[in-house]
Amino acid sequence: MASERRISQVATTIPVRNVQALAACSADELTAEALDRYIRPDIDQDAVLEEHSDELPVIDLGRLLNPESWEEEAAKLRFACEEWGFFQVLNHGVPEEVVLNIKRDIQEFFKLPLEVKNLYAQRPGDLQGYGQAYVVSNDQKLDWADMFAIIAQPREARDMKRWPAQPLTFRKSLEDYSDELKKVAGSIATTIGKILNIEPELMDDKYAVQAVRMNYYPPCASMPKKVLGFSPHSDGSFFTILTEVNSVKGLQIRRHGAWIPVKPHPNALLVNVGDLLEIMTNGRYKSIEHRVTINAQMERLSISAFHNPKFDGVVSPVLGSTTEKVLYKTVSVGDYIKYQLSNKLDGKKALDHAKVDM
Ligand SMILES: O=C(O)CCC(=O)C(=O)O
Numbered sequence: 001m002a003s004e005r006r007i008s009q010v011a012t013t014i015p016v017r018n019v020q021a022l023a024a025c026s027a028d029e030l031t032a033e034a035l036d037r038y039i040r041p042d043i044d045q046d047a048v049l050e051e052h053s054d055e056l057p058v059i060d061l062g063r064l065l066n067p068e069s070w071e072e073e074a075a076k077l078r079f080a081c082e083e084w085g086f087f088q089v090l091n092h093g094v095p096e097e098v099v100l101n102i103k104r105d106i107q108e109f110f111k112l113p114l115e116v117k118n119l120y121a122q123r124p125g126d127l128q129g130y131g132q133a134y135v136v137s138n139d140q141k142l143d144w145a146d147m148f149a150i151i152a153q154p155r156e157a158r159d160m161k162r163w164p165a166q167p168l169t170f171r172k173s174l175e176d177y178s179d180e181l182k183k184v185a186g187s188i189a190t191t192i193g194k195i196l197n198i199e200p201e202l203m204d205d206k207y208a209v210q211a212v213r214m215n216y217y218p219p220c221a222s223m224p225k226k227v228l229g230f231s232p233h234s235d236g237s238f239f240t241i242l243t244e245v246n247s248v249k250g251l252q253i254r255r256h257g258a259w260i261p262v263k264p265h266p267n268a269l270l271v272n273v274g275d276l277l278e279i280m281t282n283g284r285y286k287s288i289e290h291r292v293t294i295n296a297q298m299e300r301l302s303i304s305a306f307h308n309p310k311f312d313g314v315v316s317p318v319l320g321s322t323t324e325k326v327l328y329k330t331v332s333v334g335d336y337i338k339y340q341l342s343n344k345l346d347g348k349k350a351l352d353h354a355k356v357d358m
C-alpha cells in the first residue's frame, strides 16, 4: 500500500495491457487502432549509425583490479564515462553459471501464463510489480514491453511476499546474480571514486541500493519499425549494469545526435552512466540517452541493475578544478528519483531540473 501511495502522489498512471499477451493476438485483432497507442511517428527522426557499433569502449575488469594495469584501464574507464557515458565490461568475474541461471529463469518467468505473472503485479505502473513498470502520463505513447522489477538489496529487506514462486530457482538465481553484480558495481565505483578523489565507499551497503528490473520485449510482427520497446531516456541511477539475456539486438545509445546500436556480446556486461553520476561529476561524465527497438520475429529480454545512492541521501557536484563552473545543484536522491519517475520518459529532461539556473 505504501508504494501505491507513493506512486499516486507523484504521477498519473493509466491502465496498460500486457504487451506479451497483446503481441500473441491474431493478426486480425492487431488492427492499426489497437496498436495506435504504441506507434511512434518520430522514430526515424535521427540517423541510426550501425557502422559505429564497433567503437563502443570496452573495459577489462581484471586489468582494472590488477595494480599493475590499473592506471591504464582506469584512464580508459574515465574516457568512456566522459566521452560516451557507456562501456562494455569484459573479464568481469561473474561466474558463467550465475549468468546462465538468471537468464534461464527470467525466460521461464516470462513464459508463465499471464494469470500467474499477474499474481505478482501490484497494479499498472507500479515499479514493484509485473506489468508496465513505469509511470506514464496520458499523452504518452506506450512502450512495447512488459517489466518485472524488484528492489534486490539489501538482502534482508527483500520483500518475500511478492516473490514469484515460479520458476522454483528464480529467487536464488536473482540473489546470486545481484550479489555478483554488487561486486562488479563496487569495483567500478571504487575506480570512479579514485579518479574523482572522493569517498571510495560510495557503493557500500550503507550508501547504496540496487534495484533490478527485468525487461521483456515481445516481437511486433505487423509493425516492428513503428514501435519502441523503451522510449528514449536516461537512467536516474549512479550507473546501470545491463545484461542482455538473449542475443536479440535492440538497445541503441545516443551519440552526437544519432543512434548507435549495441551489438549483444554474450560475455559482456553493459554499463551506462546515470543522471546522479552526471550530477556528481558536474556534467563531466555523461548520463547517456538510450532506447530499445523491436524485432519482427524475436523477443528480446534484458536485466537492468540500477546502482543508486541511498534514497535518503544527497548528491552534490564534485568539481574537477577550481576554475570549473558549478552546473548542477545538490539534489536529494529520493526527490530526484521521484521527480524522474513522475515525468514521462523524454530523453534527459529530468536532469534539467537539477541544473543551476543560469
Ligand atoms: O533493455 C535494454 O536494453 C535497456 C533497458 C533500460 O534502458 C532500462 O531498464 O533502463
Ligand SMILES: [Fe+2]
Pocket (backbone or CB within 6 Å): 233, 234, 235, 240, 290
Ligand atoms: Fe535505461
